[in-house]
Amino acid sequence: MTKPAKLLEIDGRRQRSERSKQAIIDAMAAMIEEGNLIPTAQQASDRAGVGIRTVFRHFSDMENLFSIADTQRRAHIEGLFAGGDRHGSVSERIQKLVDYRGQQYELVANIARSSLAQRWRYKALHENYARYQRALRNDNFDWLPELRSLPKALQDSIEAQLSFEHWDRLRDHQNLSADEAKAAIAETLARLLGA
CATH class of the missing domain: 1.10.357 (Tetracycline Repressor; domain 2)
Structure with a gap:
């Protein structure tokens, strides 16, 4: 049985959201490994190719971002x-x-x-x-x-x-x-x- 179009749309949004969240984590980690020891949310959003609001939609603050990346x-x-x-x-x-x-x-x-x-x-x-x-x-x-x-x-x-x-x-x-x-x-x- 195939999923209704509305459920497929929700799944697609969820997958895009998870991809952008992971892109932010990966961007932060890459910047640190390259020597930017205190990257900002703006730098992470620029590197990940997402808006700054997206960063704070996924992470309540920078500590939350660092904690999830560490995990x-x-x-x-x-x-x-x-x-x-x-x-x-x-x-x-x-x-x-x-x-x-x-x-x-x-x-x-x-x-x-x-x-x-x-x-x-x-x-x-x-x-x-x-x-x-x-x-x-x-x-x-x-x-x-x-x-x-x-x-x-x-x-x-x-x-x-x-x-x-x-x-x-x-x-x-x-x-x-x-x-x-x-x-x-x-x-x-x-x-x-x-x-």
Whole structure:
């Protein structure tokens, strides 16, 4: 049985609406990945090829847009950090972890910078960034179970060494190459862990 013309028209409008909503999310994500860390609603609407009213018809505010975009991309971003060969001696695992994290941080650098730049403004970004940090902290123990026997202050220092903020400082503020940043972090971790 075919749908009546009125239902087909409603379905068509709904599909166009979903396409424009996704175009806005994709435009926002693309701008951030390209280095526009704080894109505006107007920039998103221009990039998506929709009117500014369409942005706010789909999203109550910018925080809502960032939150929905994060929900859509969460599995992908979390998946980036879930792999890696976690076998070998402590010194081998330190090197593998630093190499792996550095590679992933390079991929998500602008996304992380955008979250850091705006998390004071949007509760959703603050909560999302904190969730990612908790996951990375737990992942440290999977890579290096030896951390569990260390004093909390030392665990905290190692967490800081493995953080995106530290990576970004070495790469951006101290102007180290990716390989130099990896070497600096691996050397520090080896000393802290006595490897």
